[in-house]
Amino acid sequence: MSEKSAADSLALLGAGILGFAGVGAAAMSAHAGEDPRLASAVALVCLTHAPALLALGLLARGGLVLRIAALLLFVGATLFSGDIALRMFGHGRLFAMAAPAGGMTMMAGWIAVAIGAFTFRR
Numbered sequence: 235m236s237e238k239s240a241a242d243s244l245a246l247l248g249a250g251i252l253g254f255a256g257v258g259a260a261a262m263s264a265h266a267g268e269d270p271r272l273a274s275a276v277a278l279v280c281l282t283h284a285p286a287l288l289a290l291g292l293l294a295r296g297g298l299v300l301r302i303a304a305l306l307l308f309v310g311a312t313l314f315s316g317d318i319a320l321r322m323f324g325h326g327r328l329f330a331m332a333a334p335a336g337g338m339t340m341m342a343g344w345i346a347v348a349i350g351a352f353t354f355r356r
Contacts, residue, residue, distance in 0.1 A: 245291030245301070248308035249284045255315060256280030276315045276322070283311040283340065290347070299353045303346035310339030 260277035290304040313336030317328045327333075 243291070245287050245304040245308070248304065249287035249291060252280045252287060252308070252311055252315075253284035256284055259315070259319070276318050279311050279315050279340075283307050286347070297350065297353050299346055299350040303343050303350055306339050306343030306346055310336045310341075310343055312336070313339060 256277050256279075259280060260274070262277075286307055287304055290300050290307070293300055313328065314333050315336070317332035317336065320327055
């Protein structure tokens with residue numbers, strides 16, 4: 235597997251993981267007793283970023299900027315959703331400020347997507 239196809243495959247793997255987690259969180263929010271808003275926030279983040287990673291994985295041959303965008307979106311969504319999910323189940327946090335760090339990382343990922351519009355090559 236070449237470097238390009240490995241990076242593309244990692245973006246697609248991230249899309250699959252976030253998609254799976256999003257569907258699971260959406261199902262849990264439908265059955266959550268205490269605060270279904272937490273599970274629905276996790277579902278929203280995962281299910282909106284999974285298709286983005288899927289698209290970036292398919293377009294990543296367009297350059298390094300889109301690969302960086304995919305990485306930032308995956309890491310950010312994982313930090314944000316993981317921290318919220320741990321709190322929802324009463325297991326503490328990933329680390330202090332993990333959810334805000336994840337949110338900022340996702341925002342950086344979306345900026346990288348925008349920058350990718352100027353660096354994309356087919």
